[in-house]
Amino acid sequence: MKHNVKRVKENFEILGDFVSAAPYGSGHINDTYRVVVDQGGTEVHYIFQRINHNIFKDPPALMENIQRVTDHIFGKIHDEAEASRHSLYVIRALDGKPYYHDVDGNYWRAYIFVEKATTYDIIETEKQAFQAARAFGNFQKELVDIPGGRLHETIPDFHNTPKRVATLEAAVAEDVMGRAKDVQAEIDFVMKRKAETEILLDLNAQGLIPERITHNDTKLNNVMLDDKTGEGICVIDLDTVMPGLVHYDFGDMVRTSTSPAVEDEKDLSKVCMQFNMFEALLRGYLSTAQDFLTPTEREYLPFAGKLITLTIGIRFLTDYLQGDVYFKIHRERHNLDRCRTQFKLVESIEGQMDKIKELLNSI
16 A cells, blocks of 8 residues: 555544555546544444546645535435435545645545445446436436535536547647558548537537536446445546536446447447447436426437547547557557547447437437
């Protein structure tokens, strides 16, 4: 273990004696530990995380977002025991802040551990898809009436697709690695759809799609599923919670949950949008989000999966042209393989769009 977690524990409002700490979860950005504390003979569990301040440049602002969001959701659940399973609960440091800033410059946070629930990296059933989408829809719903000003943008322009296209165009023009000639088909794929990348932001500017608080990283493993019932009970990994459009969250669910292929699959024949998984996502999401969505927000849900998948593909293609400077790669042309997988999924979504819209209208 590379951090003195026992010393970190002493700087939070946590009673009892430190017992142990072990690395936890499959996240790649923050350092996460499951911490055991003896409180009068009872073992109590916590999650400690060292925030990666190289990715998230302003941890105090990030934690202000998380504190506001979790306090608001927690306050709506009257049973405290249930509340600690349905929302992350931020434990304050001894100085009253929602984080501890150590002598080495690291920022730490602590949560109550959510018991008797599990996260899954790979979606296996329609029930999991339904429950994850239901949980993310409910998360958005709970935050519609949050008081106070606008949340901080932890990563500005995170889902701004037109800016991603502009960055790609600059990478093509510079062509620092001499790779553009080999990926003309992929470049053309994007340019053919360039006008579509502005649709959601244009609707937002016209006031037809409102800005809301969104999660922005809606993978299955960011929802805890109850071990007994399989219900999606708690949304986690709130670092990217910030102002956004509901379509960013629904679109990323479609991107990460509907194809049976892995993100860097070389055999593109394996890549497709499984309609049954999409239907489970849509039904799950609308079961909680239907109450607050505007007609225009609802209308553009089918488009969201295509747009976010295209956006991630653009990012992979850009990184390949720039020399693989952002995403970690494990083989030659890794980012290009990732890009092609995304674009194949875009084509699959496009090919089923009429069927998707019929489904939406029938719900």
